[in-house]
Amino acid sequence: MIQYIKGTISWVGEKSIVVENQGIGYHISVPASVLDRIPAVGSQVTIYTYLHVREDLLQLFGFLTRDDLEVFRLLITVSGIGPKGGLAILSVMSADELRFAVLAGDTKAIARTPGIGAKTAGKLILELKDKLKLEDVTEAGLNREEAMSSGENGSEYSRMVADAAEALTALGYSAGEAMKAVRAVEPREDMTVEALLKQSLRYL
Secondary structure: OOOOEEEEEEEEEEOOEEEOOOEEEEEEEEHHHHHHHOOOOOOEEEEEEHHHEEOOOOEEEEOHHHHHHHHHHHOOOOOOOOOHHHHHHHOOOOOOHHHHHHOOOOOHHHHHOOOOOOHHHHHHHHHHHHOOOOOOOOOOOHHHHHHHHOOOOOHHHHHHHHHHHHHHHOOOOHHHHHHHHHHOOOOOOOOOOHHHHHHHHHHH
C-alpha cells in the first residue's frame, strides 16, 4: 500500500524513526542497520516501507534499500517469524549476509539473532533456500563503479564474489565472515576467483 516515504527525519529513537512528509509524521520501525546509516535529524531521506496490518494495529517497517525490503518480505513468509522477528534478523546481519547464511546452511549465524533459536533458523533456511539464488548475493549490494573498474559486468562479478564466498564457508568460516572478507577486497581488471579468495583470506 505504501511503497516508500520520502521526507525529513524529525526524530530518531532506539528502534524507530519518524519521517515527516507534508506535515504528517510517519512512525517507522527500522532495523539497527538503518539507525547506523541514517542521516542526521533534519535531513532528507527515502525509506522503503512495509505496512503490517492487524485487527488492532497498523505498523510501518522501513529500510534504506528496496533489496532489504524484499528480503524482509521473504523473511516474514517463514512460519514463526513475524515482522518483529524479520527486523531483528536484519538488525544482526545484512541482506547479503543472510543470503550467504541461508545458502550455506549456516544456522549458527542466523541463530545469533535474539529470539531466534537454532530450530527456527533451520526452518528459515529450509523455507528460503529455494527462493534465494547464489548470484543474487551481491547483485543488490554491488557497487557499480567497483564492478566497472574490475572490467567485469555486474552479473559476472557477482558470480565471482559468490563463488569465493562459498569457498570460504566451505573452509569453515561463517556466512557473515565470508561476505565481509570478500567485499573488503578491492576489485581489479585481472581479478580471478582464485585471486579473490586468496586476498579475502587476509581479512579473516
